[in-house]
Amino acid sequence: MSNDIDEQLRAALRRVDPEQGFAQRVLARIEVEQRQRRPRFATRLPAWLPTRARWLPVAVAASALLVAVLLNARQVRHERQGLEARQQLIDALRVAGEKLDLAYRAVNTESPPTASDDTAPGDTGA
Amino acid sequence: MKDAACITSESLDRARAGDAQAFAVLVRAHQRMVYSLALRMLADRHEAEDVAQEAFLQLHRRLLLIQSATHLVFWLRKVTANLAIDRLRSAPRHEVLPLDDEPGGMAADSSTDPLLQRQMRGLVAALPPGARAVVLLRYQEDLDPTEIAATLDMSINTVKSHLRRSLAELRKNFDAQQPMTGNSPDSSNTEGVATALGVSENRQS
Numbered sequence: 001m002s003n004d005i006d007e008q009l010r011a012a013l014r015r016v017d018p019e020q021g022f023a024q025r026v027l028a029r030i031e032v033e034q035r036q037r038r039p040r041f042a043t044r045l046p047a048w049l050p051t052r053a054r055w056l057p058v059a060v061a062a063s064a065l066l067v068a069v070l071l072n073a074r075q076v077r078h079e080r081q082g083l084e085a086r087q088q089l090i091d092a093l094r095v096a097g098e099k100l101d102l103a104y105r106a107v108n109t110e111s112p113p114t115a116s117d118d119t120a121p122g123d124t125g126a
Numbered sequence: 127m128k129d130a131a132c133i134t135s136e137s138l139d140r141a142r143a144g145d146a147q148a149f150a151v152l153v154r155a156h157q158r159m160v161y162s163l164a165l166r167m168l169a170d171r172h173e174a175e176d177v178a179q180e181a182f183l184q185l186h187r188r189l190l191l192i193q194s195a196t197h198l199v200f201w202l203r204k205v206t207a208n209l210a211i212d213r214l215r216s217a218p219r220h221e222v223l224p225l226d227d228e229p230g231g232m233a234a235d236s237s238t239d240p241l242l243q244r245q246m247r248g249l250v251a252a253l254p255p256g257a258r259a260v261v262l263l264r265y266q267e268d269l270d271p272t273e274i275a276a277t278l279d280m281s282i283n284t285v286k287s288h289l290r291r292s293l294a295e296l297r298k299n300f301d302a303q304q305p306m307t308g309n310s311p312d313s314s315n316t317e318g319v320a321t322a323l324g325v326s327e328n329r330q331s
Contacts, residue, residue, distance in 0.1 A: 005293060005296065005297055005300075006265070008242060008243070008246050009246060009250070009261070009265040009296070010265050010266075010268075011243055011246075012242075012243035012244075012246035012247050012250070013162075013166055013246075013247070013250065013261075013262060013265045013266040014162075014266070015158050015159060015162040015266060016158070016161070016162050016165065017157070017158055017161070018157055018158070018161035018174075018175060018178060019171075019175070022153070022157050022161065022175070022178070022179075023150045023153040023154050023157060024150075025175075025179060026150075026153050026157075026179050026182045026183070027146060027149070027150055027153075029179055029183055030146075030149075030182075030183060030186050033183065
């Protein structure tokens with residue numbers, strides 16, 4: 001028996017095998033971890049899609065949402081402009097109506113019919 | 127026939143590309159080293175299994191960072207030692223029990239006494255975590271102080287100091303446990319310390 005502490009330590013600390021199936025248990029843990037980390041929507045996508053392409057639906061949905069918001073904003077702006085134009089037209093028509101009314105009254109009150117106006121031309125009254 | 131390093135290198139490339147079977151080959155190639163390190167650090171088979179699995183899980187997450195088969199071994203030792211040290215520090219145990227027979231372990235070396243080995247393992251398990259890691263990397267993994275320093279992020283002087291003090295402590299405790307058997311390593315023998323420290327000194331010089 002060797003009395004050298006180096007040899008004693010090397011013999012005592014020699015490598016040992018883990019229990020059987022260690023690699024399988026590691027792979028199983030990796031599988032569980034990957035399943036937990038994977039986003040849910042990605043699990044519904046076909047497996048043949050590359051990992052990067054799995055974000056494509058999100059990008060498409062986000063773009064569609066952005067387009068819808070922009071179109072809606074444009075529509076709202078047009079409607080507001082239309083309402084303003086309508087209001088301006090109504091105001092213009094009201095002002096024009098008032099002016100016409102004033103003109104009509106002025107015409108009617110400016111030259112009231114007189115008696116001489118009833119005399120026929122060429123009539124001397126003799 | 128391809129050698130182990132070549133197979134590991136090929137498996138590493140394939141594992142990086144997402145091949146689970148190639149990763150399993152890597153696990154099988156290094157499970158003995160990782161598990162043994164964790165077992166000797168923690169002196170508990172269940173915790174050792176858990177730490178060894180965690181080391182391989184971390185490897186799977188960081189496969190792209192591994193540059194070569196040599197780097198893989200270095201990385202696994204480093205991560206396993208640090209995981210075990212963290213676990214020991216987060217839940218320090220009050221009682222350290224030496225492990226008896228290991229399942230699947232090598233046949234006992236006929237030149238050494240199994241009882242002596244068991245006592246030696248118990249003494250190593252009683253060392254502080256950092257010193258224990260240094261002794262394990264020196265005597266289980268056969269690394270020199272420079273490599274141990276790189277693995278544990280310590281200075282070489284710290285590693286040498288750990289080794290010197292640990293060997294003195296081990297020898298003292300071993301002598302105290304076996305005063306009459308005559309099995310103890312020769313306490314006047316300084317060859318062990320010299321060998322433990324001298325390897326790197328020779329390599330460095």
